[in-house]
Amino acid sequence: MFFVRQNSVRWLLAILLSCVALLAARPAAAQGGGYFQPQQFSSNANSPDFMPASLLQDPLPAPGPTTLPDTQVNGQTPQVNGQPQQFFDMDEYLDSHPDFVAGGEQWDWVLLPTSIIYRSYLAGAKESRYGAQIIHETDHYALWDATLGTRVGLLRYGNQSVFNPEGFQIDAEGSAQVRLDIRNNVDVQAVDFRGGVPLTYGIGPHRFKFGYYHLSSHLGDEFLLKNPTYNRLNFARDVLISGYSYFWTEKLRFYGEVGWAFYTDVTEPWELQFGVDWAPQKPTGFRGEPFFAVNVHLREELNFSGNFTAQIGWAWVGNQNAHMLRMGLHYFNGGSSEFSFYRENEQQIGVGVWYDF
Template sequence: MGALMVGVAWAPAGAGEPEEYLRGYVNSLLDSRYPGLGLRSQVVSVDGTVKLTSSTCLGSSQKRDVAYLLTKTGRVKTIQWGASTDCDKSGETAEQDRARAEREAATPVDLYALPEQELFAPLLADPRHPRFSVSYLHYRSPAAEFSAASVAFGEYFGLASGFFGGSGNSQIGIQGGVFALFNLDAPSIDLINADYSIGLPISYRRGPWSYLLRVYHQSSHLGDELILGNPGINRVNLSYEDMEFLVSHEWERWRLYGGGGYLLNSEPDLAPKHLQGGVEYVRPRAAGRLSFIAAVDVQASEELDWRRSRSYQAGFELRSGSARRARLMFEYFRGHSPDGQFYRESLRYTGLGLYFGF
């Protein structure tokens, strides 16, 4: 399908009107990449100007992604946004508000399987958000100081989306990850700890607001080399099921999120409540094709007397016309270790990480 779309993008216009050709191409591309948003090209001109409408309002990050997708084709130069894409309806009259509500109510539920786009955007600075990444870090804890490699393999996979018609979009998926920590100063580059997680996230989005409800399991395991080299080590069989709820709001280049969770079950028995919040900043194409990104994530738990753990990241992202992207980020962390069985241990680390999105 991707090859076909590329072929269409660079094919010469047919015998029909150029405006109609461009309109059909844009609509088919939007249907393929953003089903459920009801995006349509309302006005198309031969100079490459496209005006878009939608069945539900769009957030700033959604508009950036749509604009990036269309302008990368080379055929679309300028994008204008119709009133239907604007989430601020404060200027509407009572009659306009009533008409809009009727249109949203009349919009049919459009269920579709295996959506590509994730409604609740990944938390960039969260050390345990499922992702594909590799980082070189300098670890400093009360017990040791060493060079470390942190490797993660994880992803979100959408199962079904589109339950609310014009009143917003919802999605259910599956999310899992493996997070491994290696001691690079050890002769055999010892595996220190590995955390495994699997969860079922349910998300909802309407314009700049997005919501996530997630139930997931995580378990933690010490590395064989660490156990063999430290026969008296106090192993903790850390395992738990957690339910968390997060709310995210975007405006312009900023994103703010917050929420918390409650442990449904844990071994050992842990105090159940925890909180999380953060802020992210994106400046598209700050240096040529590179976008500048900065993010902060803060977490605290009842088990650790609400002492804060803070994760900071800043760097650049390179992306293609598709969903593929790569980030090179400077990282700094201070707080309690996110590495499973060492959750009570104070930790600081700095380093560089390479992150991949698909």
Template sequence: MSQTVRLRSKTISIIIVLLLLAVLLSRVASATPPSDEFIRGYAMALMQRDFKITEASLKVRDGIIYIQGLNASDADQDRIQSSLSSIEGVKQVEFSKGEKLSSSEEQPEITPRVNVFLPRGLLFKPLLADPRWPQFSASYQRYLRNSRLASVGSATFGESFSIYRFGGPVSSQMEVGIQAGVFSIFDLDAESLDLVNADYFVAVPLSFRKDNFSALARVFHQSSHLGDEFLLRGQTRERINLSYEGFDTILSYALPLGFRIYGGGGYLFDLDPSDLKPWLTQTGLEFRSPHTWRNGSLRPVAAIDIQNREESNWDTDVSARAGVQLENPDFLSRKLQILIEYYNGSSPNGQFYLEDIESIGIGLHFFYN
């Protein structure tokens, strides 16, 4: 136990270094602000692709975006303002409710798309450092001081989809969706790159968003399966058929300067093994730089996710990641993150949930929303 405490005490300094590195990269990136023409093009593409808005008049002067003729609810207007403010070089976003455009430019009024089947995007953004957030990713992990594994390949196949979006209370938006993912690890030191463990996850989330506040509540199922090659090696004394259902809730708030905080908890039921303790908590901090490099194509990011589980006597599981996010103004919903990754805590890999692990690695993470 003392060794575990000593190992986990190192994570605070690692987290600070990762966050400081991301902020430093952001400061360097902001040295050469983009032109008004670049901001206007980026903003128009974002409004068209993420908000389905094509008729409003948009001008940029000295880094200030002026929008006229936008017929949208206060909630949609706040979302647009928050999204456009994240563009590199934008100082302010102003909306004008004055006269309509001249007759030669006049367009039909815009109706906010509130009740939508299969809408674009997600009301609740992905948790960047959560080891079990459904996404497409591939990473190399080096396990430290582990007698079972050393070089590990991690592959994740999954995604979150919004099924139906509708208006909620207090001018908010809500949506029902689906999440699904497969989380697998491979022993890269084995001759045949043996599959060690695969976790299968599916959830039905209900999301809520009002201005900078968002929330997610979901019911989920997870089951774990050992790889056949790994079983034949006889390295596990007893096979644990880990499986459970559960529900959790996460609250999130977007802060200035690209920061985001979140926190919540959950409860597991229909447990196998039946003596698995059910309660868990989750908190985190994320940083998505408001500044970018190379005309909006590179954005520094960093995140830390902290989980505590009753099963592990409320010991802290820490996941920290930092790196860059690759973006394309023409495909704003698609993002590729290249991240340095660190994990210290109870293993998130099914069969081995009773073991403590520490790892460092590098990964590619794809997001399509």
């Protein structure tokens, strides 16, 4: 009897221990993805009873086919599973269109943009910039031609890119272009004043310009005192201009421009200029890159002859803006670049430094 009771107690203890073990195992099974009793958990990740939702369900299978089709490209005609497919070489297109931005940029209004859509002609003698060149001129020996000016963006409707600007933009430009006679106490011989407002548009490699500028020429006081019999000319013009430039590559630009003056004094209405610029357009770092520029400027008052300018040297483009600093050799041949002496023919050879906006 005692043996039976003792065995019964042993069986009862075994059953109780099994129940306790089962109850203890249920929360662990829930955390392993098994049975789970509903329970309230805190949404705070730092709380001890927080449980991520990813632990409450099995992971979903990855979408899409488990195997990829066999794709072969032979020349320009690719095949997928043996069937010829239409093919577009995006890499080749992007290489041939360096100004294209994949996905594009949304256009919006930009007040006082930091870059210029239609940049100044690098070898243009009458462009507004900072610059100076020491030249040897056939009749005057050493001269110092300097340009003190700027060109800034006022308003743009387009993208906000600094080095690849696109859209419509209004600029303002102005400069004083002065000539100093180094041999004669650095006297001011003459100065041309220019100011204008160009409206420009750019998309991809194309750039368009329409605008207005005023230019007037004045002889220096020191020059008139030393040459009292010199015939002073009131050379002035108010001009409407239209220009187009095309980037054949990222660095190579061709351009042409025509101007018609609705007001003239001494000068005649029509002018034409064209040329080539080859220069970096993106940041160069301290090492810089070479540049080359040619400009031809024809004017009606010279019977549509004019002047030829060539420059070659080294250029740097900044990291924060598209401004360009250049240093190099300068050559000019034709009607004087100071329009107070427009009837005089000059040949200039020298060195210069130029800062373009």
